[in-house]
Amino acid sequence: MSLQYISDSTGKTTGVFIPIAEWNELKNKYKGIDQEQINVPAWQTDEVRKRLAQYDNNPEQAVDFDTAIDNIEKEL
Numbered sequence: 800m801s802l803q804y805i806s807d808s809t810g811k812t813t814g815v816f817i818p819i820a821e822w823n824e825l826k827n828k829y830k831g832i833d834q835e836q837i838n839v840p841a842w843q844t845d846e847v848r849k850r851l852a853q854y855d856n857n858p859e860q861a862v863d864f865d866t867a868i869d870n871i872e873k874e875l
Contacts, residue, residue, distance in 0.1 A: 800821055805814035817825070826833055854861055862870070 801818060803816040804812050805816060807813050831837070
């Protein structure tokens with residue numbers, strides 16, 4: 800993919816230019832990618848909020864990704 804990065808006067812990247820042909824390929828591959836807003840069902844938002852609250856109350860119970868995967872694989 801031939802992306803062009805757009806920077807401000809301080810050198811901070813502020814955007815990305817994607818050639819139209821490549822953008823059209825992405826739109827065909829990932830339906831809905833061009834939507835400005837994705838509607839997330841309320842039950843999913845509620846579940847994320849619940850899990851974040853659980854983490855905030857008990858951060859020591861969290862495990863890293865590799866440990867989580869190992870635990871899942873043990874149960875298979």
